[in-house]
Amino acid sequence: MPRPRRPLIAGNWKMNGLLSDGVTLAGELVALMKGRLNPAFDMVVCPPFTVIADVGKAIAGSGIALGAQDCHAAEKGAHTGDISAVMLADLGCRFVIVGHSERRTNHGETDAIVKAKAEAVVSRRLTAIVCIGETEAERDAGNTLDVVKAQLAGSLPGKASAANVVVAYEPVWAIGTGRTPSDDEVQEVHALIRARLADALGAEEAARLRVLYGGSMKPDNAHALLALPDVDGGLIGGASLKSRDFWAIAESCL
Numbered sequence: 001m002p003r004p005r006r007p008l009i010a011g012n013w014k015m016n017g018l019l020s021d022g023v024t025l026a027g028e029l030v031a032l033m034k035g036r037l038n039p040a041f042d043m044v045v046c047p048p049f050t051v052i053a054d055v056g057k058a059i060a061g062s063g064i065a066l067g068a069q070d071c072h073a074a075e076k077g078a079h080t081g082d083i084s085a086v087m088l089a090d091l092g093c094r095f096v097i098v099g100h101s102e103r104r105t106n107h108g109e110t111d112a113i114v115k116a117k118a119e120a121v122v123s124r125r126l127t128a129i130v131c132i133g134e135t136e137a138e139r140d141a142g143n144t145l146d147v148v149k150a151q152l153a154g155s156l157p158g159k160a161s162a163a164n165v166v167v168a169y170e171p172v173w174a175i176g177t178g179r180t181p182s183d184d185e186v187q188e189v190h191a192l193i194r195a196r197l198a199d200a201l202g203a204e205e206a207a208r209l210r211v212l213y214g215g216s217m218k219p220d221n222a223h224a225l226l227a228l229p230d231v232d233g234g235l236i237g238g239a240s241l242k243s244r245d246f247w248a249i250a251e252s253c254l
């Protein structure tokens with residue numbers, strides 16, 4: 001049966017790589033993409049801000065999209081050190097990750113802040129990759145579904161649609177640890193997210209909106225995760241820094 005949604009394979013490079021590293025990695029991905037007729041997936045890379053412009057030049061025309069890892073909710077102004085969605089659009093970004101757990105934890109980002117950022121992203125006609133996910137303590141306490149529901153409701157932008165939002169479910173305890181929930185646990189959360197999206201946006205829109213899994217996705221577990229009915233791609237950290245691993249994950253989409 002064909003997939004209901006075209007998978008999105010998203011690389012979150014986090015705070016890794018100098019200019020030459022980013023351009024080299026981008027060039028390797030472009031070469032792999034060039035050798036591939038009719039890929040079964042969309043691909044986006046989200047480099048650190050310092051490298052976005054040059055990676056954008058390296059991937060131009062390749063079919064690989066450009067993204068960023070965060071933005072400020074405002075368009076411009078006195079926000080030292082911040083970057084706006086307008087600026088990212090100006091560099092050619094099409095996607096912006098908002099609400100990653102590392103932002104929520106390290107920078108105190110609340111659902112309300114994440115929602116404001118997501119609204120800034122969609123107002124620039126970019127796509128927000130809205131991240132949600134429980135901590136290990138929340139899972140151990142049996143609160144995973146409640147936490148995910150609340151984060152989703154609080155973080156989605158007002159005018160969310162399948163065209164401007166991608167949801168990424170990233171259990172915090174799975175990020176960078178080599179641990180993942182079981183396939184059944186992942187599917188349970190993704191099905192809940194889709195049911196909640198249907199309540200909020202209507203069944204048709206929810207059926208089109210992509211929900212990614214993130215957290216220790218690697219070449220050896222990607223196939224099983226990407227085969228789950230409500231998993232529409234991956235948000236990949238560590239393995240996105242190696243072109244072969246990132247590509248192998250992408251090629252796991254059937």
Ligand code: 13P
Pocket residue numbers: 012100170174175176177178214215216217235236237238239
């Ligand atoms: P890892 O793939 O390194 O676990 O990171 C996942 C992540 O946080 C992507 O945003």
